Amino acid sequence: MSESTSTNTPKPSSSVKLVLLGEAAVGKSSLVLRFVNNDFQENKEPTIGAAFLTQKCSLPTRTIKFEIWDTAGQERFASLAPMYYRNAQAALVVYDVTKPSSLTKAKHWVAELQRQASPGIVIALVGNKLDLTNDGNEASGEPQADGEQQPPAATADGDDAAGEPQEEQDATPGDARKVSTREASSYADEEGLLFFETSAKTGVNVVEVFTAIANAIPESSLKSGRGAGAGTGQTTLGGGRPAEDSRVNLGDRSTATAKEGCAC
Amino acid sequence: MEPLAETPWDVTISGTGLAQSLLALALSRSGKKVLHVDQNSYYGGSEAAFSLQEAQEWASKVNGDPEHYPFEDATVYLPEGTPQLPTRSYTVTLSPHLIYSKSRLLPTLVASKVYRQLEFQAVGSWWIHRPSGVDGTSVLYRVPGSREDVFADDIISVKSKRTLMRFLRHIGKPPPDNDSEAEEENLAMSLPEYLTSKFQVPAELHEPLLSLSLSQASPGQTSAEYAVPRIKRHLASIGVFGPGFGSLLAKWGGGSEISQVGCRALAVGGGVYVLNAGVESIYNLHQSDNGDDMRVQLHLSNDETIKTKFLVGSNWDLPGQGRPACDKVARSITVVSSALESLFPVTAEGGPIPAGAVVVFPGSSFDQSDDLPPVYLLVHSSETGECPPGQCVVYGSVSHAGAGGQSLIESAVHRLLQTNAEPDAKVLWSLRYTQLGLSSNGANAHSSKFEGPSSNILCFPPPSLDLGFDDALIDRVKEVWKSVMGDEANEQEFMNFEEREHADDDD
Numbered sequence: 001m002s003e004s005t006s007t008n009t010p011k012p013s014s015s016v017k018l019v020l021l022g023e024a025a026v027g028k029s030s031l032v033l034r035f036v037n038n039d040f041q042e043n044k045e046p047t048i049g050a051a052f053l054t055q056k057c058s059l060p061t062r063t064i065k066f067e068i069w070d071t072a073g074q075e076r077f078a079s080l081a082p083m084y085y086r087n088a089q090a091a092l093v094v095y096d097v098t099k100p101s102s103l104t105k106a107k108h109w110v111a112e113l114q115r116q117a118s119p120g121i122v123i124a125l126v127g128n129k130l131d132l133t134n135d136g137n138e139a140s141g142e143p144q145a146d147g148e149q150q151p152p153a154a155t156a157d158g159d160d161a162a163g164e165p166q167e168e169q170d171a172t173p174g175d176a177r178k179v180s181t182r183e184a185s186s187y188a189d190e191e192g193l194l195f196f197e198t199s200a201k202t203g204v205n206v207v208e209v210f211t212a213i214a215n216a217i218p219e220s221s222l223k224s225g226r227g228a229g230a231g232t233g234q235t236t237l238g239g240g241r242p243a244e245d246s247r248v249n250l251g252d253r254s255t256a257t258a259k260e261g262c263a264c
Numbered sequence: 265m266e267p268l269a270e271t272p273w274d275v276t277i278s279g280t281g282l283a284q285s286l287l288a289l290a291l292s293r294s295g296k297k298v299l300h301v302d303q304n305s306y307y308g309g310s311e312a313a314f315s316l317q318e319a320q321e322w323a324s325k326v327n328g329d330p331e332h333y334p335f336e337d338a339t340v341y342l343p344e345g346t347p348q349l350p351t352r353s354y355t356v357t358l359s360p361h362l363i364y365s366k367s368r369l370l371p372t373l374v375a376s377k378v379y380r381q382l383e384f385q386a387v388g389s390w391w392i393h394r395p396s397g398v399d400g401t402s403v404l405y406r407v408p409g410s411r412e413d414v415f416a417d418d419i420i421s422v423k424s425k426r427t428l429m430r431f432l433r434h435i436g437k438p439p440p441d442n443d444s445e446a447e448e449e450n451l452a453m454s455l456p457e458y459l460t461s462k463f464q465v466p467a468e469l470h471e472p473l474l475s476l477s478l479s480q481a482s483p484g485q486t487s488a489e490y491a492v493p494r495i496k497r498h499l500a501s502i503g504v505f506g507p508g509f510g511s512l513l514a515k516w517g518g519g520s521e522i523s524q525v526g527c528r529a530l531a532v533g534g535g536v537y538v539l540n541a542g543v544e545s546i547y548n549l550h551q552s553d554n555g556d557d558m559r560v561q562l563h564l565s566n567d568e569t570i571k572t573k574f575l576v577g578s579n580w581d582l583p584g585q586g587r588p589a590c591d592k593v594a595r596s597i598t599v600v601s602s603a604l605e606s607l608f609p610v611t612a613e614g615g616p617i618p619a620g621a622v623v624v625f626p627g628s629s630f631d632q633s634d635d636l637p638p639v640y641l642l643v644h645s646s647e648t649g650e651c652p653p654g655q656c657v658v659y660g661s662v663s664h665a666g667a668g669g670q671s672l673i674e675s676a677v678h679r680l681l682q683t684n685a686e687p688d689a690k691v692l693w694s695l696r697y698t699q700l701g702l703s704s705n706g707a708n709a710h711s712s713k714f715e716g717p718s719s720n721i722l723c724f725p726p727p728s729l730d731l732g733f734d735d736a737l738i739d740r741v742k743e744v745w746k747s748v749m750g751d752e753a754n755e756q757e758f759m760n761f762e763e764r765e766h767a768d769d770d771d
Contacts, residue, residue, distance in 0.1 A: 069528070079540075080537055082306060082307065083307045083537075084528075117352075118352060246647045247385065248505050248512055248616055249506075
């Protein structure tokens with residue numbers, strides 16, 4: 001019955017609202033621009049205030065369209081975040097691997113998301129600026145299995161101590177890394193976050209982050225939409241009622257009256 | 265980023281309710297330096313949406329600080345023995361309004377390019393409580409909302425159908441081109457008198473027709489002048505965006521979502537947002553105090569002091585504005601443990617599955633002697649994203665504030681569950697409150713002019729208590745926009761924007 005209503009859609013496509021959080025200057029906008037530019041050559045939009053970008057991510061069974069909210073420039077007030085993370089299905093919490101204080105800030109964001117955002121939100125912790133470290137040219141990001149549960153307090157008072165080398169990392173000349181992979185990845189493990197180290201500059205791991213997020217979004221949440229249902233919520237009602245069936249398309253029909261040019 | 269104090273702000277908007285947020289949207293491409301603040305820690309003001317936990321906190325604030333909220337007497341009711349609900353699985357909204365397809369809000373959202381960030385769903389059926397079936401039980405009866413519905417209806421007698429069709433045909437006629445020719449129809453009577461005297465519509469159809477007008481007054485108190493254009497609007501809206509429905513709701517919390525989209529648009533356009541920062545005091549600067557035209561100095565509750573050319577807010581977001589004359593209604597938000605599926609049938613072939621339904625309990629159905637106003641229940645299914653599957657959120661409203669009104673709503677919800685839900689269905693959670701604003705058919709409805717102590721402090725009138733989105737809000741936003749833009753205001757450019765990016769819109 002419901003089959004008859006579906007027209008020729010090649011692959012199911014779902015929108016995923018993703019918010020980008022993190023301290024100023026960790027490279028949030030660059031990450032997104034790198035991701036978006038990979039498929040979209042022309043991006044000419046300079047970022048002022050906040051930004052809204054979209055990008056598709058094609059998985060074997062479906063297409064995920066990310067709606068990405070970037071809070072660029074307004075971190076100081078932390079006032080855009082509540083608006084963005086309501087109903088968000090995914091969050092990218094970014095820190096800078098050369099700046100320990102940015103991981104502290106990232107942990108605050110993770111805690112806030114866990115307290116306030118939709119249950120079941122997929123959170124990825126991303127250490128950016130890998131190009132400034134000696135690992136810069138290797139693909140990084142595999143979590144280290146032997147995490148010895150080091151308390152993540154190392155950065156508490158280290159914000160301004162710029163030259164302090166991080167203990168377990170080989171601080172070879174030219175390596176600006178101040179946050180070890182192990183520290184961040186064991187924290188991510190504890191909190192159940194996806195974890196990657198990236199370079200927006202070289203592109204290392206950028207697409208991988210978004211693909212991993214796309215794969216981690218539970219199928220049920222795609223069907224019933226953003227952040228719906230309690231974690232386990234198996235739909236009793238969902239069976240005969242795919243969510244798309246309730247959607248009313250405003251763009252299509254109001255084009256004529258609203259001088260809308262390009263909702264094709 | 266430089267401190268707030270060092271920026272010469274063109275406009276400071278206080279509060280993130282729907283009016284202020286639509287203004288934010290209107291100013292999002294203006295190039296003006298806009299600071300948008302809110303005393304609250306959340307967006308949406310009197311149109312906000314909350315998790316259950318947040319709703320509880322909101323209720324405490326409303327009761328503790330009546331100066332700052334157009335609400336009173338907010339209480340959360342938890343039935344005994346109800347298990348702890350997963351609070352963040354809910355998004356209950358203070359603005360569940362339905363939006364008619366013909367509302368100017370929709371083309372405005374399209375022309376301003378923000379509609380893609382919203383998801384709209386259909387409000388399908390209007391149901392009205394009928395006093396008694398054959399066996400004395402009460403039933404809900406689906407109000408025929410179109411001629412097709414009237415034909416298909418098997419409850420109305422043939423004779424009544426004929427009168428009803430005559431009425432529907434009459435109001436479906438396009439307005440005459442020439443005003444002078446139009447014979448002035450006499451609408452200076454109550455709706456029942458009008459229906460009876462002009463069309464011999466039988467009394468049993470008066471309440472159903474009244475419900476299509478969303479009138480919150482009893483039939484005898486509702487003028488034909490008020491109701492007839494609104495019934496017209498209902499009928500004319502059907503089919504605009506698809507077969508079988510004429511009104512919409514915004515997924516994820518109604519007006520709250522629209523507010524947030526407006527604020528995002530301004531943030532993208534460079535506006536600066538600060539929550540937890542209300543305007544505490546206003547000091548008018550004289551031209552001589554400073555060389556430029558910064559005319560207002562504000563002290564914010566986060567202890568910053570800023571200067572701005574214009575200040576815009578509402579009576580509840582600006583200090584020292586006094587309280588305007590307001591109407592009061594009783595409202596409640598109730599989570600029930602039933603999907604109430606029978607309320608959401610697909611209303612026409614090829615139409616979407618409705619996510620909303622309107623259920624009306626006429627005042628006369630309450631077995632009380634008074635001429636009571638009707639109780640409206642706007643029922644949202646879990647498709648709206650407001651609750652988990654298998655449940656519904658029921659938004660009750662009656663223009664009878666206080667305990668009396670609350671008990672009418674409670675009784676209506678109870679009867680709704682009795683007639684349309686599984687036997688074990690029950691209320692899981694409820695928030696009850698009084699809301700202040702302007703009733704669309706109340707005495708204060710037309711006192712909507714701007715008041716402010718000076719020409720650069722602009723105050724929006726109290727929010728509308730209409731159950732449908734009130735298009736007058738767009739006019740008010742436009743007036744403020746014009747004041748703020750001054751000579752630069754070009755009406756064609758109001759809310760009419762180019763695409764910001766190459767949005768891929770193939771879905």
